[in-house]
Amino acid sequence: MPQPDAAYRERLLPGPGGWSAALAFAVILGIALWPVDEVLSYVTAGIALVVLVVLLWWTSPVVSVGPGTDGTPHLRAGRAVIPTSLLRDVTVLDREAMTHELGPGLDARAYVCLRAWARTGVRVEVDDPADPTPYWLVSTRDAPALAAAITSTARSASA
Numbered sequence: 485m486p487q488p489d490a491a492y493r494e495r496l497l498p499g500p501g502g503w504s505a506a507l508a509f510a511v512i513l514g515i516a517l518w519p520v521d522e523v524l525s526y527v528t529a530g531i532a533l534v535v536l537v538v539l540l541w542w543t544s545p546v547v548s549v550g551p552g553t554d555g556t557p558h559l560r561a562g563r564a565v566i567p568t569s570l571l572r573d574v575t576v577l578d579r580e581a582m583t584h585e586l587g588p589g590l591d592a593r594a595y596v597c598l599r600a601w602a603r604t605g606v607r608v609e610v611d612d613p614a615d616p617t618p619y620w621l622v623s624t625r626d627a628p629a630l631a632a633a634i635t636s637t638a639r640s641a642s643a
Contacts, residue, residue: 489550489551490548490549490550490551491549491550491557491633491636491637492547492548492549492550492629492630492632492633492634493546493547493548493549493550494546494547494548494624494625494626494630495541495544495545495546495547496544496545496546496547496599496601496602496623496624496625497540497541497544498540498544498599498601499601501601502540502601503537503540506533506536506537506540507533509532509536510529510530510532510533510536511529513528513529513532514526514528514529514532517529544599545561545562545563545597545599546560546562547560547561547562547597547622547623547624547630548560549568549630549633549634549637550637552565552567556568556569557569557637557638559571559608559620559622559634561595561597561620561622562597564595564597564620566610566620568634568637568638569638570610570611570612570615571608571609571610571611571620571634571638572608572609572610572611572638573608573609574606574607574608574609574631574634574635574638575606575607575608575631576604576606576627576628576631577604577605577606577607577621577627578604578627579603579604582603582604582605582621582623585605585607585621586598586621590621591618591619593616593617593618594617594618594619594620594621595617595619595620595621596620596621596622597620597621597622597623598621598623599623602623602624602625603623604623604624604625604626604627605621605622605623605624605627606620606621606622606624606627606630606631606634607619607620607621608620608622608634
């Protein structure tokens, strides 16, 4: 769902390594088919590359802060959505803090939207007695901007 007036929006696309791996796979597939038929190898490699690019794009989650379907501010991380009025403490996590949160600091009830190529993130406490999820752990490449967007929209939602 597009959010043109979102306070923050990021698609967690793979980095250069992920795109290079897709290209390398398509090339290897083409090389493997070269002895069978030259044209078939080019066509197969091209189709494989297009399919891989589309899959990488399609499976990359969107992290956004903006108005939801009811007009109130929401945090969206992948398919999960929560109103920012239910969010409390936002903690910016650098690479080391994110590693700790995903390892010994992880609560099994937490909602995690993780992509390995986005090494920083935010931890957002959930303040909803009806929700068993204590916090959200969300990967992002710009953790301070995401934290600022959550904080500012949570303040405006509660005001």
